[in-house]
Amino acid sequence: MAYEPLELEARMQKRWEEAGVARTPEAPGRPNFYCLEMFMYPSGRIHMGHVRNYTIGDVVARFQRMRGKNVLHPTGFDAFGLPAENAAIKGGVHPKAWTDANMAAMRSQLRRLGFLYDWDREVVTCEPDYYRWNQWFFLRMYEKGLCYKAKRPVNWCPECATVLANEQVENGTCWRCHNPVEMRELDQWFLKLTHYAEELLRNLDDLTQWPPEVVAMQRNWIGRSEGALVHFPVEGRERPVTVFTTRLDTIYGATYLLLAPEHPAVGEITAADRRPEVEAFRARMRSQSTHERATTREKEGVFTGAWALNPFSGERIPVWVANFVLMDYGTGAVMSVPAHDQRDFEFARAYGLPVRVVVQSGNLSAETLEAACPDDGVLVESGPFTGLPNREAARRMGAFLEEKGLGQRTVQYRIKDWGISRQRYWGTPIPIVYCPECGTVPVPERDLPVLLPKDVAFTGRGRSPLATREDFLKTPCPRCGKEAQRETDTMDTFVDSSWYFLRYTSPKESSAPFARGAVEAWCPVDFYIGGIEHATMHLIYCRFFTMVLRDLGLLPFGEPVKRLMCQGMVIKDGAKMSKSLGNLVEPDEMVARYGADAVRLNMLFVSPPWDRLDWQDSGAEGAYRFLARVHGLVEEWAEDLKGPAEPGEGPVHPLRRKVHQTVAKVEGELEGRLKINTAVAALMELANAVLAFAASYDRSPGQRFVFREALTALVQLLAPFTPHLADALWERLGGQGFLVDGPWPAWDPELAAEEEVTLPVQVNGRLRAQVTVPAGASEAEILEAARNHEKVRPHLAGRTVVKEIAVAGKVVNFVVR
């Protein structure tokens, strides 16, 4: 029978379904393993990026189950979000209907690919059963002071008509639509990410099974820096201006002060002496978009007319406003030290402000300086601190600062609190009521969930659509009963994805977000796979949530994921696959042609999982041919292999050795470094060896034993990669049940060991011959064999052997003169 993957796969999937093989096993006494892939946004259809991500996960999940573990391998949908709402605005479909239709289509695509998901545990975040717990967490955090409302300048995307979190702004543009982001002063709900900044940073050291680039990106994102707050008295202002600096040692070189255009002190200190140019400058800065501000490199500024006092030197220095000083980092004010900071240097040169060297690291002179010098050195012109090495000086100056009440040492983080308010419909309603009497009142737990109303007007602009529903908006105050108004913003969908992995452990739990016992049994996640684009969004947020839930007493651990892998991007014609570029490749057509097994295998084989993969439609054909050969082998010999077989006497048959080596190789890859492409290559090698063996197979019991062992092992090893074919062939060979429940073949190191080794023989490092010696040969025996090799002798003749090197199992090298 020819290899007909469509028929075969349909048959196997039906039988898996009937037998319920995907149900999560919870056998007592077996170790648990939680294999998770980042769940999907229901954008429409599955594309090759999904196929790659989920195939890698499926291989690991199936392998671990074959190894005898209980494996939790769930999936679901990150079902809230803007595209559903945009579709509603554009096409008049309700976001729920749009989402449901997409999920149905994607589910069937996933099933077709044969992924072993326990669909009974599916989590869909737009369901009230799920999002009520978002509201519940919100209230718990509110009680603990980890959730608060504040009026703050926030990132606003005019295109999406909503606020964005700091993490969701890329290069001054919206992470979703890539239009320029503006700053707007809005009342927003925030989660206190900064409360965990230190722990988020510190724990990174322990995430040794995370890709180092993700750790680096998070470290950079958290952006810890040690420094000091220093108060500079300003003439004509009661309160001083406080700056943040990491270079307190350079304070004697601070020749002027800089304020961000938005700094509140600017208005106060210019009030006495209204300088129109200051207001004009601020107005111009205000009119710039975030993107414009972020990309302008020229240093621009204007003198405020005010003067400050350097608290260390007592020097009178001018106060300027500058475009490159950011209001949202530090205090929005900096002391400018042009000799030792490049930005300050450029500014000073542009406006003719004084440059003073205060850390001498050679023979720097203010007159000849061409760029700022940030190097370490010895303090000069620094009052009582002159002569000290600058690092030592920084310590003493910090102590001095605090002693004299001039400021304090502090730590600054770049990471900010997480703004979660979204002025949109398709998300979790924020469970807050505003009462004219009682103020901000949290919705009592017994009234959860606050249901998202179905019918609203999708204006797509301005206020949240929820505000258009009087019956949603107006509600009695939970505290005093008077008429009050609900919060109409919804939550950022990243809240939904911050804890979904916990919900999978007990998805039907109705009295809590998750069952404590179930979470303790399965979590933290053993292996998590997803795209690196979430390095500073989802992967920070879910770590934060885990810490918060731990501190709320809900979890016994503070890190969600033990091992993380980021699969490489699937690109097409040099560009990332995306709907907007129109280069999405869906698996369906190829699956219809070559079968799911071939598509999966090709995806795994063609490059290491974490490398970028430029998609070529042609690849699956090779995988198909390989599978057809294996299929043909089993079809041809299955009957014969039922005949008498016994292990023969004498040396280990080379095919047996290859079998045991291959099991060791594949097992090692799937257990360890996961360079899955080389595991697939090893399977192909084994298949080639079996094919070659079959050509001279003599049907003796001894050979039959070797043949049967080899073919059986090959089929078992294929099971995680190409489960349909493997199960079908397993049945053909007389195997019981489905391979996902094992057994995984055992390998014997003695059978895998080579009896002879072939060593390269070099003369002066150049390859001259190869010698084959017994595996246990001594150094002397190896050298003897090498010396006498006919191709080596001429190279040694008439020369003096200076050195003989024999590295067991590796190489022989003669150094001659």
Place this chain on the structure above:
RNA sequence: GCGAAAGUGGCGGAACCGGCAGACGCGCAGGACUUAGGAUCCUGUGGGGCAACCCGUGGGGGUUCGAGUCCCCCCUUUCGCACCA
């Protein structure tokens, strides 16, 4: 600009600890079987000589008996951050 990763046949890639460079596959070439083949099977496939041998992992230097792998300089590509004081 700063930071990280990477550069290997016509292509995807392999070489895990410094030890035979190019596993495995695609493609290509020749052959077999065929009415035919874009099916299947066999053989070959880094370059030059077609033998001995020489050259070869972005370029240049170095360490070593031995370097794709380690060190220094340079080039290129990709990714991340982007005035973080």
